[in-house]
Amino acid sequence: MKYLFCIHHAGGSSYAFQELQNHLDKNIQLIALDLPGHGRRIKEPLLMDIHDMSCDLFSQIKSKLSNPYGIYGHSMGGLLGFLLIHRIRQHGLLMPRHLWISSTKAPEFKYEDGAHLLFGDKFYHKIIHTYGGLPEELMKEKELLDFFEPIIRADFQAVETFQYHKPPKLNIPFTVMLGSNEKSVTTEQVRAWQNETSIPIIFKQFSGNHFFIFQHLAEIGKIISTFM
Secondary structure (H helix, E strand, O other): OEEEEEEOOOOOOHHHHOOHHHHOOOOEEEEEEOOOOOHHHOOOOOOOOHHHHHHHHHHHHHHHOOOOEEEEEEOHHHHHHHHHHHHHHHOOOOOOOOEEEEOOOOOOOOOOOOHHHOOOHHHHHHHHHHHOOOOHHHHHOHHHHHHHHHHHHHHHHHHHOOOOOOOOOEOOOEEEEEEOOOOOOOHHHHHHHHHHEOOOOEEEEEOOOOOHHHHOHHHHHHHHHHHO
């Protein structure tokens, strides 16, 4: 059995990947991870530091790294997948066969939006305009907004306060994916992931915005299965 560890976007959870399993080869088991304060771990205290997040993810998967595996992260999850692999290497454990990244700029490009410093409607309008991640109808549901706001804000704080210090290059293949109508990440920023691995990256573009993945699950599943 091969494992695919999936890491969710800011404000998301493991439930974002629940349909992807249906599009993977039968010998691949999808293991969707939740950060504290998300999904199945909703009652745990939130983390606001990207390195604390990668440490938490490492603790979740380290006992499973004797099997062949890959890592897939969307948006914030892409950056976390990258940091997680470096943590795995530092511990001298089996490295992944592949890293798949979608809608994530290379770590050399700083996230300077300052979204986590905004409050009220400015915070949500920034997220909707840039990422398309919240339906307009949700803006009318104050209880839901109050519930999700600290979760999303903590994740944005973790990403926006990340300080990049160039690590030694990895020696594993990357596939990087981007939506054609993406507003928060450019093609140049995605292609710059080449600077993080000695193996030529594979670049794939799909129709759609920051969350294009939900319209292309069959294609993404096929791409992942091919390289596992």
